[in-house]
Amino acid sequence: MSIINNNIPVDVIGFGALNLDKMYYVNEIACQDQESYIKDLDSNPGGSAANTIMGLSRLGLNTSYIGKIADDEEGECIELKLISEGVFVNNLIMSEKGNSGKVLGFIDENGERALYVDSGVNDEISIDEINLKNIQNTKIIHYSSFLGDSFNTQLELLDYIPDSVILSLDPGMFYAKKEIKDIKKLLDRTNILLINENELKLLFENYYSEVDGLIDSDEGLSFRDIAIHVLDDGIDTVVVKRGSKSVYAINNKDEEVKVPVFNVDVVDTTAAGDSFNVGFLYSYLKGYSLEKSCLIGNWVASKCVENICTIGLPNKTQLENFENNIDDTNH
Numbered sequence: 001m002s003i004i005n006n007n008i009p010v011d012v013i014g015f016g017a018l019n020l021d022k023m024y025y026v027n028e029i030a031c032q033d034q035e036s037y038i039k040d041l042d043s044n045p046g047g048s049a050a051n052t053i054m055g056l057s058r059l060g061l062n063t064s065y066i067g068k069i070a071d072d073e074e075g076e077c078i079e080l081k082l083i084s085e086g087v088f089v090n091n092l093i094m095s096e097k098g099n100s101g102k103v104l105g106f107i108d109e110n111g112e113r114a115l116y117v118d119s120g121v122n123d124e125i126s127i128d129e130i131n132l133k134n135i136q137n138t139k140i141i142h143y144s145s146f147l148g149d150s151f152n153t154q155l156e157l158l159d160y161i162p163d164s165v166i167l168s169l170d171p172g173m174f175y176a177k178k179e180i181k182d183i184k185k186l187l188d189r190t191n192i193l194l195i196n197e198n199e200l201k202l203l204f205e206n207y208y209s210e211v212d213g214l215i216d217s218d219e220g221l222s223f224r225d226i227a228i229h230v231l232d233d234g235i236d237t238v239v240v241k242r243g244s245k246s247v248y249a250i251n252n253k254d255e256e257v258k259v260p261v262f263n264v265d266v267v268d269t270t271a272a273g274d275s276f277n278v279g280f281l282y283s284y285l286k287g288y289s290l291e292k293s294c295l296i297g298n299w300v301a302s303k304c305v306e307n308i309c310t311i312g313l314p315n316k317t318q319l320e321n322f323e324n325n326i327d328d329t330n331h
Helices: 048-058 073-084 120-124 150-160 172-176 180-189 197-211 223-232 272-286 290-305 316-328
Strands: 012-015 019-026 038-046 063-070 092-095 101-107 113-118 140-143 166-169 192-196 237-241 247-251 256-259
Touching: 012 048, 019 073, 038 048, 038 073, 048 063, 048 073, 048 140, 048 272, 063 073, 063 120, 073 092, 101 120, 120 150, 140 272, 150 180, 166 180, 166 272, 172 197, 180 197, 192 197, 192 272, 197 223, 197 237, 223 237, 223 247, 237 272, 237 290, 247 290, 256 290, 272 290, 290 316
Parallel strands: 012 063, 012 140, 019 101, 063 092, 140 166, 166 192, 192 237
Antiparallel strands: 019 038, 101 113, 237 247, 247 256
């Protein structure tokens, strides 16, 4: 194992699983005892936080990434992709043993997907492999999920993140399935929660239903009810991604918005949520309103889902043109 210790101040550092995503495009996703056929395939480096970091780099922000890869073909592909996207790899951890993470994905003609994860060395990150000085020199650290033990390292790292650094979290389904008590330390430190509606309900609904005395009641909690609870418990900004319906967001500055998504021809939804995070975190650093941040997040996501994986993530010029159109129409 080796770690590159170059200290480079950046705007955003990502911390999450690093995978080579091998995507198979099929006529339909086969269930138990069913068959389908492969129409096409594509390989791209990914992982939720990695997708977000690469997207932010395309928009002109300085970014870096805490992740672990092995000395294999997949690891080389991942590293080269990060470099080609302008992401500093000074926080990348290299392992001489094991295999790099990979995801096998199956995507149907409607853009729906099923994913299978091989974590590899992703789940072998320890706190002594992380350059803690670099954490002091960023504006945002963005967490996404690990399948195994590296989650505990994320919890350990919280003790070294200064109060001046914003922590954003996209928990994904892996963390949404955890008990509140197991993830409480992370939630208590989180400033921005970026979560889809299914994950929000899975993680919080039973917990807050019990708090409200509704656990045996037919009366359920809406996504808005849950988001308000989460806000009241100390997270500054809660963003609920509701797929094709809308994005709902609320913060501790008395902003509350519901922003519709863009109507586009969907090719692949694989990185839709990650690409929304790109636009939202970019806008957050720019000091934009909650509504404008969600609007830009939705626009970035719309550009992404029109293409395969993260190919459609826009660059800075494209975003600036879109922002000019927003200003012209008084959004």
